[in-house]
Amino acid sequence: MKAFPKEALNDEDDGIQGLFNExxxxxELGESDYLMTFYEIHExxxxxxxxxxxxxxxxxxxxxxxxxxxxxxxxxxxxxxFLIGLAHVHSKxxxxxxxxxxNLMLKSKKKIYNVKIIDFGLGTFVNVKEFLFKRCxxxxxxxxxxxxxxxxxKYGPKADIFSAGVIFYILLKGSSPFPSNDFRKVxxxxxxxxxxxxxxxxxxxxxxxxxxxxxxxxxxxxxxALECLEHDYFLEKGKSPIQGxxxxxxxxxxxxxxTFGDMSTGNIDKKRKFNKTRVQRTKQ
Numbered sequence: 323m324k325a326f327p328k329e330a331l332n333d334e335d336d337g338i339q340g341l342f343n344e345x346x347x348x349x350e351l352g353e354s355d356y357l358m359t360f361y362e363i364h365e366x367x368x369x370x371x372x373x374x375x376x377x378x379x380x381x382x383x384x385x386x387x388x389x390x391x392x393x394x395x396x397x398x399x400x401x402x403x404f405l406i407g408l409a410h411v412h413s414k415x416x417x418x419x420x421x422x423x424x425n426l427m428l429k430s431k432k433k434i435y436n437v438k439i440i441d442f443g444l445g446t447f448v449n450v451k452e453f454l455f456k457r458c459x460x461x462x463x464x465x466x467x468x469x470x471x472x473x474x475x476k477y478g479p480k481a482d483i484f485s486a487g488v489i490f491y492i493l494l495k496g497s498s499p500f501p502s503n504d505f506r507k508v509x510x511x512x513x514x515x516x517x518x519x520x521x522x523x524x525x526x527x528x529x530x531x532x533x534x535x536x537x538x539x540x541x542x543x544x545x546x547a548l549e550c551l552e553h554d555y556f557l558e559k560g561k562s563p564i565q566g567x568x569x570x571x572x573x574x575x576x577x578x579x580x581t582f583g584d585m586s587t588g589n590i591d592k593k594r595k596f597n598k599t600r601v602q603r604t605k606q
Contacts, residue, residue, distance in 0.1 A: 324372040331370070336454060340443065341370065343454055347445045348374075350414055356407030358427065358440040375438075379428025382437055386423055386492060392434075394525070397493045399435030401486075402556055407439045408486060409547035412479040419455075420444040421485035422463045423492065448478055461509045462500045463488045466539050469513045480541040483550070487536030494533070495521060515539040528555040 331337040348360035359375035382400070386392070392400075404426060411418060418425075418439065429436040444458045457471050458464075465484035467477040491499045499518075500511040517537055522530045532555040538544045545553065 324374060326370040326372070328368055328370065339454060344443050344445065345372070347416055347442045347447070350416065350447075351411065351442075354407065354410050356403055356410060356438055358438050374440075377427040377429055377438060377440070379430045379434070379436070381424050382426040382428060382434070382489075383423035385428070385434050386496070391496065392493060394529075396435055397490075398556065400437055400493060401490055402551070403435060403437050404439070404486060404489070405547050405550050407437075408482060409551065411439065412482070412547050415448045416442075416445055417448060417479050418442060418445050418482050418485075419468070420459050420463075421482055421489065422460050423489060426489070459485070461505060461512055462498055464512060465541065466513055466515045467541055469509065477541065480544045480546065483536050483544050483547065484538075484541075486547075486550075487533060487544075490533055490536060491517075494525060494529070499537070526555070528553070528557075531555070 326341055331341060334340075345360075345363060351357055351360075353359050358377065361373040361375070364371040364373065408418070408421075420441065420443070421439070425439065425441045426437045427440050428434055429438060444455055446453050446455070457468060459468055459481075463485045465477065465481035468481050471477060488499060498508075500508050502508050502511065515537070519530060519534060522533070532545075532550060532553045535543075535545045535553075536550065550556075
């Protein structure tokens with residue numbers, strides 16, 4: 323469960339609109355084996371509560387920090403499940419925009435490859451006229467085009483692929499492609515995107531090739547989530563994992579995006595305040 327104090331939402335710029343945006347995204351995504359499930363919303367006098375799936379395995383970040391080296395076959399399983407979830411998100415016309423190890427949770431502690439994508443607080447529908455938060459994300463994980471974003475909308479779902487590539491890099495090497503404790507240096511390196519791949523000599527050519535294609539500075543040169551899943555890296559006995567999930571994922575592609583009122587279009591009145599004296603319970 324996530325709690326949002328009304329006072330904080332009222333005081334924060336776009337706080338209310340941001341919450342409504344996250345709710346509409348979670349409703350649109352629905353239930354998935356690869357995404358955190360959203361159940362319902364409760365509103366009390368002082369707070370708004372979002373009831374979400376409990377994932378007892380904890381954050382992938384903790385696994386990375388506790389294990390010196392994750393087995394190669396386990397990394398492959400993690401990335402496969404992660405990319406299936408991301409393909410689902412993108413097929414719904416949605417971007418996450420804050421992918422990092424903290425936002426990948428484990429269904430259980432025993433099988434660390436069973437990951438679910440969580441926290442769509444910075445997510446957005448791709449087809450809106452203007453993003454609610456334009457330049458957002460976490461330095462060291464954000465795509466270069468998001469950092470360079472100007473007044474017009476210049477990036478799309480492949481920004482998430484870059485972030486997924488950074489996570490892939492960290493899983494393989496155990497460190498960031500932009501190593502520094504200085505925020506400004508990380509942001510500068512992230513923006514320049516001069517990533518060195520010489521340190522991956524112990525990994526298969528297919529593995530390194532996929533990593534490179536996910537971390538391309540130019541988004542048009544990056545693979546989509548589905549293209550990543552069809553890459554040679556995931557081939558097993560001549561088959562890619564996409565062949566098993568192809569029907570499930572492609573059922574979503576090219577469908578019109580279901581919206582809930584004006585919540586997905588960014589047209590909510592920013593002056594609206596939560597009524598601190600009214601108690602309301604709203605279900606999905």
